[in-house]
Ligand SMILES: Nc1ncnc2c1ncn2[C@@H]1O[C@H](COP(=O)(O)OP(=O)(O)OP(=O)(O)O)[C@@H](O)[C@H]1O
């Protein structure tokens with residue numbers, strides 16, 4: 001060979017294979033990274049900065065006030081009600097959505113003719129425009145609307161659903177559940193179909209009935225899906241806005257004023273941008289905490305991971 | 307639990323599903339039929355499941371009361387741009403995070419994932435200020451840019467990454483030996499194989515953009531610029547009361563095309579969604 | 587076609603070294619097989635030749651060029667992968683023509699080369715199919731077709747037959763060998779199946795733990811393994827190895843004394859190696875107790891104990907002995923291997 005032992009190594013070109021590949025990697029992620037920094041992380045920093053200011057656009061004031069907005073947050077008489085509404089909405093939504101989705105997925109997993117027709121119909125509200133769906137329900141839930149009309153046919157006097165404190169929140173939750181339960185249903189269905197058939201066969205041989213099979217085999221095996229969809233559903237439930245705006249405008253009283261709706265009112269109706277930003281921080285903290293808690297639960301609850 | 311069911315069990319299951327279907331299907335039906343009822347019949351008792359009289363003028367009124375065609379176009383082109391943009395951004399980023407080795411890739415991925423925790427509801431106040439500064443209030447830019455780069459696209463990136471991780475490495479190596487560079491491997495090998503995941507991303511992104519409501523009412527102020535969800539809520543009489551039949555006609559026109567597309571392509575739709583890597 | 591030279595090749599993943607200085611000369615047109623146990627670094631070495639892994643130290647040249655910093659596509663090599671790596675979204679013809687397409691060949695040229703390769707491999711009727719419509723053996727053939735269309739300087743194979751069933755493996759083995767004889771392209775072939783290595787190679791490189799144990803023609807390796815590792819690795823059933831001492835009276839192992847050719851220097855720490863087929867049955871000789879008799883039809887494989895050692899013999903004759911009986915063995919002293927127990931090196 002021409003290169004004798006001990007001769008210094010040839011000079012390697014600067015653009016080695018790895019370096020070129022790394023450069024390609026940065027190019028590929030650049031749009032996403034720059035976008036995230038510009039439209040998410042930088043604004044998040046700004047939210048925090050604004051939250052330290054008293055800022056009223058109408059009065060044209062912008063003054064540093066330190067933690068005053070946060071003190072205001074603690075003293076805000078409306079906030080407990082807002083948080084309570086948010087909690088009721090989210091809890092109700094997640095529980096109803098997940099259990100209905102699971103029920104529907106199990107039904108759709110049966111060997112029945114024409115099952116895809118049912119699948120399509122259960123899923124269809126997902127693709128109906130959110131506001132259109134909400135408007136229809138708003139129409140149905142009017143005091144003299146379709147639902148009370150139908151109830152009257154069987155001799156029941158229905159309440160004024162959207163104007164009665166006890167039923168307004170239920171209505172909002174139910175409307176949202178029917179709108180989006182199809183998504184979770186499909187994800188659960190995919191998970192159910194991913195459970196190896198042999199496991200059921202083995203369980204049958206061991207003498208386990210349907211219910212036991214479901215509890216001992218199906219649930220543990222689809223638990224990762226349940227966890228992930230529940231995270232997505234909870235985070236999604238905290239962002240609910242259009243439904244409230246169209247159905248109840250936060251009323252009656254403040255019974256359906258959830259955090260995002262309150263934030264919108266403070267910032268864009270009353271023009272308290274500083275306090276609105278403080279509420280945004282609160283929303284962020286809640287989202288982050290819930291996600292973190294559920295992620296931690298992943299290790300405890302989820303029995304099976306691939 | 308795919309055992310064969312007894313006939314009685316089958317009847318029971320069909321019955322149960324039909325009852326459960328009512329709240330999923332009835333609203334759409336009620337929207338369709340009410341939209342062609344004259345306003346006097348709309349709250350009639352007993353409720354008419356089929357209109358007694360038809361009044362199609364409501365559909366014309368939709369276009370008289372608002373620049374509805376223009377608003378329809380606004381929503382459609384914004385959703386299309388957001389969908390295409392997100393597909394590009396997220397497939398590239400998802401690919402790089404899954405398959406290219408570069409320093410700090412995991413740390414950067416974590417930063418990007420942070421975006422999932424920060425929905426635009428959190429940052430709406432500063433976003434409004436930023437777009438105000440850039441002179442983009444009452445333009446469609448915020449509705450295009452924020453989803454392409456914000457939380458929805460992070461979700462899309464995550465989905466794409468999950469997909470690309472599962473792609474056999476040998477395929478890329480074969481492509482390298484065959485003479486392809488990174489970009490061509492991505493474009494000619496990885497992306498064509500990622501169609502199911504891309505389909506899911508497209509569906510999610512389109513629906514997200516199509517449904518946006520908070521952003522348009524914050525960023526848009528003139529009816530010419532409005533998007534559909536915003537426009538739908540604007541059909542009110544002089545006293546602020548809803549003009550129900552007209553509103554429902556507009557809602558019908560908003561909902562039906564997407565619904566039809568879905569019914570035609572429901573297999574791809576459902577399988578695409580089931581394919582999002584959410585399976586665990 | 588070109589020679590390939592590996593010079594003091596090293597490879598580390600992070601701080602973990604996996605190859606410790608590999609030197610191999612591969613002549614123009616030679617069929618070289620890399621064998622070794624799982625994890626010894628065969629694939630890594632092959633992928634370094636291909637340009638799919640970076641080179642930590644040393645030089646690889648193909649022809650007269652050092653290719654260390656060249657992209658795979660610039661090395662003029664073609665590779666056949668273990669799982670075939672056919673592009674699922676392209677037809678067989680498109681798969682085979684893909685690399686030419688990206689080297690700017692004309693349409694006519696591509697189809698001519700693809701047809702040529704398809705004819706050689708009997709793929710003509712399959713050209714319009716997609717990979718998912720092919721059987722395992724057909725996919726394997728397409729993968730080879732993709733490699734040969736380009737007429738590269740070097741073929742690289744990484745365990746290409748490991749996903750096929752035993753029968754098909756034998757068929758494809760023959761085909762690859764035939765292809766090599768026909769095209770005469772320098773070939774590096776990785777396998778951990780020593781039968782493949784023996785039957786296909788012009789030259790075998792036995793690797794172990796990131797080092798080369800021995801390089802040589804298949805029968806040379808079989809007849810004169812340079813060390814205990816190669817002795818144990820090449821040949822099936824494996825060579826019998828018994829630890830003990832070389833004395834003037836013979837080889838003293840635990841519980842038995844074995845015959846030695848005359849004139850050996852005594853050694854305290856040695857290994858006596860004899861292949862199963864180099865043992866024969868006799869009326870007198872080393873006593874052995876039969877443990878297990880496995881008739882194969884053409885031959886009989888017998889597991890026995892000699893002293894405290896287990897010894898396997900393969901005999902042409904059909905043995906009537908039953909487990910528990912004592913037979914007498916006579917080793918063929920011409921085919922005897924002696925090794926140093928400490929270093930593993932060959933003594934005779
Ligand atoms: N990316 C990597 N990072 C760290 N170590 C690796 C990596 N790839 C391979 N190794 C290690 O390098 C060694 C050699 O691996 P290689 O794949 O070359 O083995 P092999 O001889 O081909 O084995 P097999 O017959 O099982 O294919 C192994 O010990 C393996 O664990």
Ligand SMILES: [Mg+2]
Pocket residue numbers: 628629630
């Ligand atoms: Mg290997």
